[in-house]
Amino acid sequence: MALLALDGFEGSQARMRTGDWVTVPPKEGALAVNFGKLLQRWTGGANQTPIHRVIGVGTERFSIPFFREPSVNAVISHIPGCGAPFEQDIYGDHLWEATVGFVEQRGIAHLRHPKGIGAAS
Incomplete structure (x- = not known):
């Protein structure tokens, strides 16, 4: 989860299921809450993680x-009771899978093998 103080700054956007980008209203004193892929996983896909970005608008931020x-x-x-059930795993495995999905991390997936539930003890 990420908490973002908007404080009147423009540029935050979220992608809708249609693929269109919408601007997050930059309200003074407001927080934008971005739930990560872990909430999507916990709920078996019932809650979808929004793809979000910040675009430059010519103001220092x-x-x-x-x-x-x-x-x-x-x-x-x-x-x-939430979405499709899944097999238990540990957060480190989930985090690694999410991390190697970034273009900056391309080519490192082989560096770590899943630890599995036994590693959580």
């Missing part, structure tokens, strides 16, 4: 995001 993440050894289990 400083960004200090706050990310809240579980321990790499935390067991990730399906929330009963």
